[in-house]
Amino acid sequence: MRGTGDGTVGKALDVLDHVAGFARPVRFAELLATSTYPKATLYRMLQTLTSTGLLSYDEDRHTYAPGVRLVRLAHAAWAQSSLAPIARPHLDLLSRDIGETVHLAQLDAGQVLYVDKRNAVRPVEMFSEAGKVGPAYCTGVGKAMLAYLPEDQLADALSRQSFHRHTAQTLDTPEALGAELAAIRQRGHAYDREEHEDGIICIAVPILSPSGRLLGAMSVTGTTRHISMPKLESYLPRLRDAAKAIASDAADWRFPDTPSPARGAARAASH
Template structure:
């Protein structure tokens, strides 16, 4: 695996002032890697000495925060992190207040349904419903994805204030994933204007070939985005136009219910 596939959460210099901050930098790098990194990948990507990195990886693995694959000699997130994340989502997040609405929507729509939030101006998937038939795709709960080329990401970006949007756009990598990826700020801003006008976002094979989706932002009482809901399918099965016509009414009902529940339960 190339070293450049290991990315830290922020482009700015990481905080290395304490053992905890060093551990967090290592965890961020493993979590954001495109595939499980090896020691050499992390060593090349992080501003840590070989001895410090060895020490951090050994301790994090011992504590269950990381898992080490002896055969592939790679690191991945440990079960302790997954348990903490699951506990957080299930008790105090948008996922908990959205659960019933997602369950109802999944009985009406036999497609993949995603619930996501913005985290450091990227997409964090927090819940998912799969239909009886489904296709393999990037997204899964706990996974971080780009905001500029996903339906949920663009839906949330479209609802940000201009100062918030300007800050979010600075954080986008604008890497080309497919022939249809929006690869600069001007292209994305034009698309966000169209999303505001029509009220919903599309992913037109912009992140993964053949994968398409329609998405809606979930807003709080101030009109600010607290998340997004999407229905995802494939070009082998349907079209964006048909998805919008068929699924948006039920999606709007679900989004309204989630928004109202969030205002009550989370005080947003």
């Protein structure tokens, strides 16, 4: 856990992650008992994080929790990410079209990070879903992304997988996963055959920029009770079209106007 390597800021983030890791407000003593940092260091770190608003401190209960300032920063991150805001209208369309649960994910530190979601039947359940993380080696979107990762990044991502056997179908060895990734590259899409959760299946495609760079992945998900894999496969053309449309929008998006050296400076000055 210790030493993400990046000086003071890295350590501060260790602590922030540590606090966020508890799914509830946590007291100093609890953090100390599970921390590699000495008392005084941890204490001052928490002070700093609290005073910057990254953590919030409950005076009454003497507990720390992630602060609302993060929500604000995340909004900025989401809004100007190269994928999520562009994909939004496409997700709307796709979801209305096929009427099943649709996920949009990116890869973050070897994990699947869900950045958007459409749930056809119950539209509201979603809010707490974006920002969730999941394993890459046993989810449709995860495998779709791993399959199209450059070699060095793939090695890094693989080294971060836990290969826990979630269900009887989970591919729980790097070898099995390697073969699966090759198959995914072959056919261009990934399946999740109840590998993460019993009763949940999905079909997923990567979102690749025109130049072949991996941007994210997208999936249609269902329960075995109400949908079959062939049915999911029938959505594949539309899923692919949406992924392609998103990728092409994303490629355009960076050039809304012709960049000129002078303009940048002018805009900066007016700030």
